[in-house]
Amino acid sequence: MEGIKMVTIGGGSSYTPELVEGLIQRYHELPVRELWLVDIPEGAEKLNMVGALAKRMVKRAGVPVDIYLSLDREEALRDADFVTTQIRVGLLEARAKDEAIPLKYEVIGQETNGPGGLFKGLRTIPVVLDICKDMEKLCPDAWLINFSNPAGMVTEAVLHYSNITKTVGLCNVPIGMERGIAELLQVEPNRVRIDFAGLNHMVYGLEVYLDGMAVKEQVLEKLVHSRDGITMKNIVDLGWEKEFIQALNLLPCPYHRYYYQTSKMLDEEKKDFEAKGSRAQVVKELEKELFEMYRDPELDVKPPQLKERGGAYYSEAACNLINSIYNDKRDIQPVNVRNNGAIKSIPDESAVEVSCIITKDGPKPITLGDLPVAVRGLVQQIKSFERVAAEAAVTGDYQKALLAMTINPLVPSDTIAKEILDEMLEAHKEYLPLFFTKVR
Template identity: 35%
Template sequence: MKLTIIGGASAYTPDIIEGLLREHALFAGGELCLHDIDDIHLRVIERLARGLVRTAGADLRVTATRDRAEAISGARFILTQPRVGGLKHRALDERIPLKHGLIGQETLGLGGFAFAWRTIPLMLEIVEDVRRLAPEAWIINYANPAGMVTEAVLRRFPDARFIGLCDMPTGLQWGIGRLLRVDFHRIALDYAGINHGGWVSRVLLDDRDVTVRLRRWAALLGPVARLLPLREETGTVRLFREHGMVPDPYLRYYYYKDQILRHLLSAGRTRAEVLMERLPRLYEHYAAVALEERPVLKEHRGHQSHADLASQVIAAMAAGRPTRFVIQQRNGGAVRHLPPDEAAQFPAVVDGAGFRPIPQPALPREEAELIAHIKASETLNVRAAMEGDRSLAVQAAELNPLGAPRPLAGRVIDELLAAHRPYLPQFA
């Protein structure tokens, strides 16, 4: 069995490899192939990966290549996590909208739109390569903005063996598990919506509904959360208390838009700029532990839930072990208030044959309308990215709840197009 990671030089990769190695017997005698265009960091991760394989006592060969076709050929699972333009261009996605009084965010609003313009063409090329060079392979996607990437792939390749992932629902499971003092793998979510825009109507612990119990805690914690700075955890508690459902934490950007915008405008650095300072030290750590005979990671790029989700999905498919996850794929009626032929995010049972959606109950009207509104703007932006159509991008910017009316929408879109020009040949 061959597993390929496209974007293998990412700082997220070592944790994902550790997750895969927890069930390394599934991949015994196989190959782990890392692909990236960043040769320096690719070689660091390659050396570290070989050390992690030794530490786990796994029978797994590690290879690395800058040749994408070589990486894809013969693979059974392909994890995609490229970042087109790197953190430098993510910083532009965040900073340019802020100059105009708009939220700059990696996956939401006009920053997320610009990221989609860069990522979608590459992901479509990758899927086309996989269909030609590894037609039986499953693509497990982490590339952001994940929802718009999934929408584009399904539009171009309706039958693609493709599953989009986001670690936000898994992060909610982890947080709820910690609150209930249980292993978060015992938690399941009834989730309906899109990537970074959905609601959990029920929380299940070993198939028992514990939502009412959690609502009581939210009622107690809500007043305290209102007194604390608006962050992921406090925003989630506040929205849960106000709506009676657990939100995707990113919904705070829509419901508390003005408060978050003030914070972003007053902050000295964007999130990308913070990461640009931090990541060199993280790669230094990776390089240092890679020299050890049995390396052990002491520093990590992201939350445990990120690596756990990708590795668990691949393991469930490799083992043919039916397991429930929240995924992104064609809606097909699983999320009632969204178009059935477009991408959505919902629970599904994943196994060796693929996935089976678990239909979700309808959301209340107010919450459903906001998500449908966001989805409609993102679908327009996907078309803009695929067709290289500036006018569609402007329409999407006007429609999005974090966007802007004319003429400001056009000015921000033009500035983003100019800033990312080397990565946007479709708009030429």
Template identity: 40%
Template sequence: MKLAVVGGGSTYTPELIDGFARLRDTLPITDLVLVDPAAERLDLVAGLARRIFARQGHPGRIVTTGDLDTGVADADAVLLQLRVGGQAARERDETWPLECGCVGQETTGAGGLAKALRTVPVVLDIAERVRRANPEAWIIDFTNPVGIVTRALLHAGHRAVGLCNVAIGLQRKFAHLLDVTPAEVHLDHVGLNHLTWERAVRVGGPDGTDVLPRLLAEHGEAIAADLRLPRPLLDRLGVVPSYYLRYYYAHDEVVRELGTRPSRAAEVAAMEKQLLEMYGDPALDEKPALLARRGGAYYSEAAVDLAAALLGGGGSPYQVVNTYNNGTLPFLPADAVIETQAAVGAKGAVPLPVAPVDPLYAGLIANVTAYEDLALEAALRGGRDRVFKALLAHPLIGQYEYAEGLTDRLIAHNREHLAWA
């Protein structure tokens, strides 16, 4: 089995490698190709990757290349983890929206749109080259904004599934609090990527007992603290929102906070420099503890589970993924991409039936889906008016003066990545 990781020079990659090594019986990789144009960085990451495989006795071969076509040739699955423009672009995404009094964040709001505009054309080019190399290859997208990028891939006819680590992180957290194994915890996870709610936490599978009321009663303070939302709000809602919902439920508070401290991009850039220095140590043969602060917790377990299921070799029967709605949420178009529990196998991901969604959540889901329609149109066709309309439609923006100012700033800061600008 051959897997290719596009963006293999990412500091995330040792987390992925650790999962491949530990879970080799679930996903028996024989050849792993790390693809990245940043040769020096790629060499550091690959060196550590090989040492991790050696330490854990994995027999697979790890090779590197800066050439995409070489890297994806004959691959059974291709995992995408790119950041077009690097941390410098992320830094801008997190700062210029604040000038208009809006949240600066790399996956939602104006910054998220900028990332989508930079990313979608690049990902579609990669996907076409994967299809030419092997039409049967699966594309697993971990590249943000996952919902919009996955939608672009599916609309273009690619065999693709989107992946995020939010759900698996909550599953692990709840399993720990309940003193059960993660495999016993099934989430009623509904919404869009980075816009989801856990409406039930069932032990024993989709038909198991819902223990969410118990979790909120016994551990509500800890859960609320992790989300940085008030405990009374969780009690009133009776659900656990994704931590990204804080950008919506406490928008003004978040904007004030972001204006008083260094950006997350600056923190990550400093962390990445330190990590790469660690990766260059020939004595290091395991992922360093610092990597947990980089983000992407449990990414490797989720990626292994999904790849194994898609390639027919195992994996959990039910997984939270990003895929076509196809009537699952009746208030959305069939070709919207939702994030939900799905049955995953060699033919792809099929969402499980979902109980009716409360209007409190359905309204926001529908609003953001409409924004994603417009964002994808802007990413595919370009044009200032399309960017403006997408920004105006976003519930974190929604005022024409903000949308005008943000449109000008977005184009100015991303001109080198926008072919039409």
């Protein structure tokens, strides 16, 4: 049949209208024939609400996309062309634990960094690898586009522990950084491009271009003097020390604040937790409001309030990538892929987040040499953490999990690492069967 079959696992997510909007806007060159939205039984109510809104959106737009809702992953995956994953194992209740428990030990509690990032990876990787097994049987030629966090660690696991080679990890941070720079320079977004290199949520801008001209120094100067820095809804902007940014001579991503401003970010987290609870609790309230809107049978567009959810530019990043693969556009986009020599000091077989040329055969990493010595060690340390954490996730090995926790730079000691690990293992026991199927 003509057209594309696309499957979104985690289709009941509040983000899905972003994806649907992106597909509608690109239908003239990205002809999605079928969009299957898949979820688990616990997410059936949300899936039905999101699915009904998606159907109203395509009807309003007048595009011939058939929307299917399913709780049967195998039924949905058969003969798919593109599979996107946007899952949250344990739902927002698990995220709340990831954020709250580390704070008890004076450690950053964040969903993709530190102990929280480790545990999100431990819960998510086995589920994504099960999806990969289904894809091997039902749609072996499909592209897997993973948006589930921690995207870098998940991509690492898929590359090492599955037979799915057509896989790309995706994040909205780089596109958000480019949009932030465009606002800083007061220009249209399509005039700005950044050379990205590093890891997911640990990526640096090596150079910034405006209309093809290098402007990094001017951008860094504006960045330290601007009241509105480049950040995200879930990361407080504390500004940067001018001399530090000048010495770094790279554009940091919002998540670097956890590593370069650890004590200040911890203080902010504790204050926010006392005042409003965890970010998960804030998101729960936002989602409650969003799903009330989605329930309205008159709503047939993506509501503007979705921007508050923290996933800005998700559809743009996801749909741009799929569009460029499908149409062999050979444009440049930052994605998570196998390194293949793009960054000299990272193993070739490891996942990196780097600017790539997007072709019909997938992303081709642009060789950028090596990272500056000032940031190389931190990136390598996080890559070591991701590698060990992925191994722990697929084996259920307690000692590997402890090692991963301890080598993470946000955890101060092996003793604290063990205390946090033990408490979080017990808290997430339901979603970590591999760690509890044998006596430790």
